[in-house]
Amino acid sequence: MSIVWSDSSLVDRPSRGMPVERWGGISLKPEHYREIIENRPAVAFFEVHAENYMSAGGPPHRYLTAIREHYAISVHGVGLSLGGHLPLDRAHLDRLKTLVDRYEPAMFSEHLAWSTHPRGFLNDLLPLPYTHDTLRRMCEHIDAVQSHLGRNILLENPATYIRFDESTFEETDFINEIVGRTGCGILLDINNIVVSCANHERDPFDYVSRINAGAVGEFHLAGHQRENEGTLEEVLIDTHDRRVGSSVWALYEAALSLVGVRPTLIEWDASVPSLDVLVGEAAHADVIARGILAAMGSSQRPGAGHG
Template sequence: MFSSREPVLPCTQAAPGGLPPSAGLGLKTEHFGEVLDTRPDIGFFEVHAENYMVAGGPFHHFLGLIRAQYPLSLHGVGLSIGAEGPLNVDHLQRLKALIERYQPQSFSEHLAWSSHGPVFLNDLLPLAYDTPTLNRVCEHIDQVQNSLKRPMLLENPATYLGFERSTFDEPDFIAEVIRRSGCGLLLDVNNVYVSCINHQRDPLAYLDALPLQAVAEIHLAGFAEDADSLGDRLLIDDHGAPIDQAVWALYRQALQRTGPMATLIERDNQVPVFDVLLAEARQADEILLGAGGRS
């Protein structure tokens, strides 16, 4: 029984097989055919769970063929872990059925909320980091892990504002959630960089404050850049651009602290041809080789 009082094993030990310490790609429908035809040397593929919460159809046909050849990671965007109301039980049951169907090596969700009552907002919204929120997030993670009968990974968010009522720093809040719930950490390096630039924090200090012993997967992505009302830099986690050199540099620093780790290249907007994403995966693999990874 998973509970917030008796931590369970981290995902790095409990996930079936675990993801290999190599680069993976987000699997896009426009690349199904090329992946099956060329069978690229990729460590794993990741899909958004909500795109597959139906009984059948072409998405499942192709994912089944690809899953037979590659490790798989499921990444959720709709559980609304931080919502004030209860989790959507129907959504959780559909997620459970999907995990039982594909037996992914990893399942992850976001430290965010996206629902209020019956209304679902197509966004990942920030939380106030205080004790009531901590209790609620831990209770929701307990419910997810008990239902799925496996630990999940929790992704650190990209944020653009903070709450005056927060009594925890974000890394301390994440550490306490992981300590109490026993879930693992999905370290999104791009989110670390985006949030730290937006809040004028030191990315390395933020990184060092996280519970890095709980990391079981890393995400890398690109961002868009704007300016806020004061003219300061404002970064937007849009997953629509190549990975920035500053994020690559922070990734190297992260691997020095975690050791080689499964690393996903994310691109959800302005998706390029497959070879462009494959080149970024190769770049991550070269860095992983230097850290002792890429089995």
């Protein structure tokens, strides 16, 4: 089932007072609430994790409401378990719809992952084998979410550390097939591509070239950690606890050339720095985007391309 994109996009509902040539956003952290309200930093939007704002009221909602007056908001879910074997949690979906209706976010996104188990909820985003069975389940769950919310969602590609022998799809083909069947969009996490491709000895630039460019509605950028460097056990870990690395910036620039400029989030969820550091990372994303647009001789606006 395909649902027409909500009109609450960054194109139709730009950040109030923000210049249109700004695309970089940052994660909204409680330690920055007051500074954001007082100083109104130069970013395009803020992202919040849905599960942190599912209560009826309290200080988080008070601050988010004040920030929403001046900025676009992106809501990022981590608890739907779209790839899980269990049915979707109806109560969770209801809380999510209440949140989305309340703040009218420019974007809502979730993960290509699972986290539910018959005995409870696992506090992690776990990988899936890419098979026809998991494809069917993912599509059924995405259809249900989109019907419940009355809008399309963006699906984020995962950071992975293992590959399943039973997989019959490449990850890009799997994601593209989901997009074709459900009408959802793609949240293209550039850091996750760098991490996964390094861990599986794949070419990250080839990965980007294979994704459905017209379905990409947002980019994520983040930092990662390299462990056991120079050994057979070397692995990249998606940590979200440091500045965006040079390999991620390089792939982001290539992705912009292939996909076009889109809203771009700087993810930083651990060892959170001062607000000016996050704003600086978002500003660097803007610089790269403006450079790409200048090179292309384009006046492309953020969020264009998926309809």
